[in-house]
Structures are given as C-alpha cells and as structure tokens.
Amino acid sequence: MKKLNKYSFGIGDRFGHQGEAQLKAFVKAKEAGLDITPVWNKSNREHEIIGTQPGDVRVEADSATTALGWSDNYQVDADHINLDTVDRFIEPSDFFTIDVAGYIGKPASDDEVETFISSCAKYTRKVTIPGISNSYEITNDTIKAVADQYLYAAKMAGEIFRTIEKVKGEGNFITEVSMDEVPSPQTPIELFFILKMLADAKVPVQTIAPKFSGRFNKGVNYVGSVEGFAVEFEQDVLVLSYAIKEFGLPEELKLSVHSGSDKFAIYPHIGSIIKKHDTGIHVKTAGTTWLEEVIGLAKADGEALDFVKEIYEKALIKQEELCAPYADVIDIKPENLPSAEVVKAWSSQKMVDSLTHDNSCKDYNPDMRQLIHVGYKLAAMQIDRYFELLEKYSEIVNDCVFVNIYERHMKLLFEL
Numbered sequence: 001m002k003k004l005n006k007y008s009f010g011i012g013d014r015f016g017h018q019g020e021a022q023l024k025a026f027v028k029a030k031e032a033g034l035d036i037t038p039v040w041n042k043s044n045r046e047h048e049i050i051g052t053q054p055g056d057v058r059v060e061a062d063s064a065t066t067a068l069g070w071s072d073n074y075q076v077d078a079d080h081i082n083l084d085t086v087d088r089f090i091e092p093s094d095f096f097t098i099d100v101a102g103y104i105g106k107p108a109s110d111d112e113v114e115t116f117i118s119s120c121a122k123y124t125r126k127v128t129i130p131g132i133s134n135s136y137e138i139t140n141d142t143i144k145a146v147a148d149q150y151l152y153a154a155k156m157a158g159e160i161f162r163t164i165e166k167v168k169g170e171g172n173f174i175t176e177v178s179m180d181e182v183p184s185p186q187t188p189i190e191l192f193f194i195l196k197m198l199a200d201a202k203v204p205v206q207t208i209a210p211k212f213s214g215r216f217n218k219g220v221n222y223v224g225s226v227e228g229f230a231v232e233f234e235q236d237v238l239v240l241s242y243a244i245k246e247f248g249l250p251e252e253l254k255l256s257v258h259s260g261s262d263k264f265a266i267y268p269h270i271g272s273i274i275k276k277h278d279t280g281i282h283v284k285t286a287g288t289t290w291l292e293e294v295i296g297l298a299k300a301d302g303e304a305l306d307f308v309k310e311i312y313e314k315a316l317i318k319q320e321e322l323c324a325p326y327a328d329v330i331d332i333k334p335e336n337l338p339s340a341e342v343v344k345a346w347s348s349q350k351m352v353d354s355l356t357h358d359n360s361c362k363d364y365n366p367d368m369r370q371l372i373h374v375g376y377k378l379a380a381m382q383i384d385r386y387f388e389l390l391e392k393y394s395e396i397v398n399d400c401v402f403v404n405i406y407e408r409h410m411k412l413l414f415e416l
C-alpha cells in the first residue's frame with residue numbers, strides 16, 4: 001500500500017507558479033536532517049475560481065520535483081472532494097481528502113444504526129484510552145448519538161473511497177478523511193467511534209482532519225485557548241494510536257491540521273506532542289503561498305506595488321462576495337480595513353509590513369491580510385497581467401514563498 005510518510009506538509013499553489021520555490025523548503029529541511037513529504041493540494045472550489053484543472057497540479061508537482069532532482073515521495077492531493085466532485089481528480093491525484101462534512105448529521109438507516117450499536121457492545125462501560133487520565137462513561141445512548149451524527153458520513157466515505165479505488169486500483173493512493181468544515185468540533189471520544197465507523201466501512205484512512213476547538217482562520221494565527229488546544233490535540237493523538245490497534249487501521253494513521261498555515265501559537269505544542277508520542281502529522285496550508293506572491297509584488301515596488309493596491313481596492317468593493325464562501329474560516333473586522341485612498345499613498349515597505357504575518361510589527365494588519373487571502377479571484381480575473389508580474393519579479397516572489405514555508409512554518413513546527 002502507498003504509505004504517507006510520518007511528516008507531511010500540504011502546500012497549495014493557487015496559480016501554479018511556485019512549485020519549485022515551495023519544494024526548496026523541503027530540500028532545505030532534508031539537508032537539516034528531516035524528511036517531510038510535500039503534498040500539493042488544491043480544492044475543487046479553488047480550481048473553479050481560478051479556472052484550472054486537477055491535472056495542472058500534477059504537472060506542477062512533476063515538473064518541480066524533476067527540476068530540483070527530488071527523488072523522495074511527493075503527492076498530489078484532491079483536496080476536499082466528495083462524491084459529486086471526485087471524478088476529474090481521480091486520474092491525476094494520488095492523495096484524496098474525502099470531505100464528509102456535507103454528510104454529517106444525515107441519518108443512516110435504523111438497521112445500520114442498530115448494527116453499529118451492537119458492534120460497540122464491548123465499549124458500553126467505563127472506557128479508558130491509554131494515556132488519557134480521565135475515563136469515558138459510554139452507554140448505548142452515547143453511541144447512538146455519535147451514530148446519528150456520523151454513521152452516514154462514514155458510509156459515504158466508504159463509497160467515495162471505492163469510487164476512487166475502482167479506477168486507481170488497490171493500495172495506489174493515500175486516503176484522508178476530513179470533517180473540519182463544520183460548525184462544532186468533534187470530541188476525542190467521538191473521534192474514537194468515528195474511526196471505528198471508518199474501519200467498519202473499510203476505509204484505510206491514513207490521515208484524519210477533525211475540527212479542533214478554536215478558530216482556524218485563513219492565513220492568520222490560531223484564535224482560542226492554546227492550552228485547551230494542546231490538551232485536545234494530545235487526546236486525539238492518543239485516540240488515534242488506540243484506534244489503530246482496536247480497529248486494525250493503518251499503523252501510519254495521523255492527524256491532519258487544516259487551515260494549518262500561520263497557526264504559530266500552537267505549532268510548538270503540536271511539535272512537542274508528536275515528538276513525545278513519536279507520531280506523525282500532516283499540516284495543510286493553501287492560500288499562504290498566494291499571500292506571499294502578493295507580498296513579493298509589494299516588495300518589488302513600482303508597477304507591481306500598484307497592482308497590489310489595485311487588488312486591494314477591488315477587494316474592498318467586492319468584500320462581501322469574496323468572503324461568502326469562507327465565512328467559517330475568516331474573521332474580518334471591516335473597521336480595521338484602511339480605505340483605498342489611504343492605501344494608495346503607501347510605500348512598498350508599509351504594504352509589505354501590513355500584509356506580513358509578524359505580530360511584533362506594529363503595521364501588521366490581520367484583517368487586511370485575511371481580505372487579500374480570499375481575494376485571489378481578483379488576480380484570476382487579470383491572469384495575464386498577474387503572470388507577467390509574477391514572472392518579471394520572480395526572484396523576489398519566489399524567495400518570499402520559500403522563506404515563508406521554511407523559516408516561518410517548518411522551523412517552528414518541526415523544531416528544525
């Protein structure tokens with residue numbers, strides 16, 4: 001079976017120009033002694049907004065790895081697919097993030113629920129999970145409540161998995177199951193029973209993306225109790241290792257953190273917990289590379305800075321439309337957004353400082369950063385001009401992309 005390495009890092013590249021710059025971060029990590037597998041991910045929504053095809057991601061990944069002589073593993077992730085969207089991803093992808101969010105809460109048949117409850121008979125007592133000090137009092141009602149929420153979703157994950165397997169063949173791809181794009185987080189004990197459902201549905205899940213507590217807003221820091229997150233994350237890690245043994249799931253099963261870019265507050269905790277339990281992690285980032293392109297263009301000054309200012313001006317006007325699909329994963333306070341008039345007079349440095357995620361910088365503006373994050377459609381609308389600028393100022397832009405992934409993310413997360 002195709003296995004995902006212990007450490008993997010999802011990289012999105014909306015416009016497909018940064019494959020090599022991104023890969024350089026993995027090369028540098030390898031030189032520093034750490035193997036991290038690059039996973040190029042792009043969701044259906046991103047393809048639709050930009051007008052690309054899943055095959056384009058494969059081309060990018062193949063050419064970047066060839067250009068840099070990368071002979072280790074790398075994957076192409078069909079990010080957040082479901083039964084309606086999976087088809088065109090199957091051929092070019094070898095990693096599938098099966099998104100069951102839309103199926104959660106839909107009812108399974110009474111028979112299926114009954115069967116699941118009776119298959120859990122050995123857990124209807126006080127359950128302790130090795131390493132977790134508190135125990136869980138489990139009754140049939142507890143199990144029924146989890147089944148009502150997740151059993152149908154797990155069954156659908158099985159169906160999607162088999163749709164992919166029919167084409168790709170057994171063991172030829174990596175399976176992730178995601179349920180992060182929902183309003184409320186899954187508790188560790190819910191996760192335990194969800195993993196049983198996935199095992200019953202014969203989904204060889206290698207990474208699972210639960211919704212964690214706290215806000216995982218796009219491109220900005222974690223919002224919530226960092227200590228609370230650390231406790232929950234460690235319990236989830238322990239649940240996974242117990243579930244692997246109990247349900248015969250793939251031994252490399254690990255957690256996947258979505259909207260994982262820039263969550264600097266929790267990286268040291270994630271890093272020390274996975275080290276303590278000798279387990280792996282997948283961290284998925286996406287739009288942060290687009291933001292680095294914008295920052296690089298702002299840094300380039302002149303016409304490139306003007307382009308960035310124009311994007312910002314349009315983003316202000318189209319704010320509502322741009323934010324709508326991302327409502328659950330952004331928090332923009334409109335009163336903190338400077339007017340287009342004000343921004344027009346800004347220097348390159350002022351723009352760079354406003355958009356760069358550096359909490360120690362007084363000009364850093366997370367509201368502006370989030371607005372630009374969701375504004376990539378505006379660059380897609382003038383794609384020729386955008387590509388011309390990206391190519392003309394590629395040296396500055398590529399360096400921003402590399403530094404962001406290596407210095408700001410990998411170093412902190414993996415304690416390099």
Ligand SMILES: [Zn+2]
Pocket residue numbers: 080178180181209258259
């Ligand atoms: Zn996600």
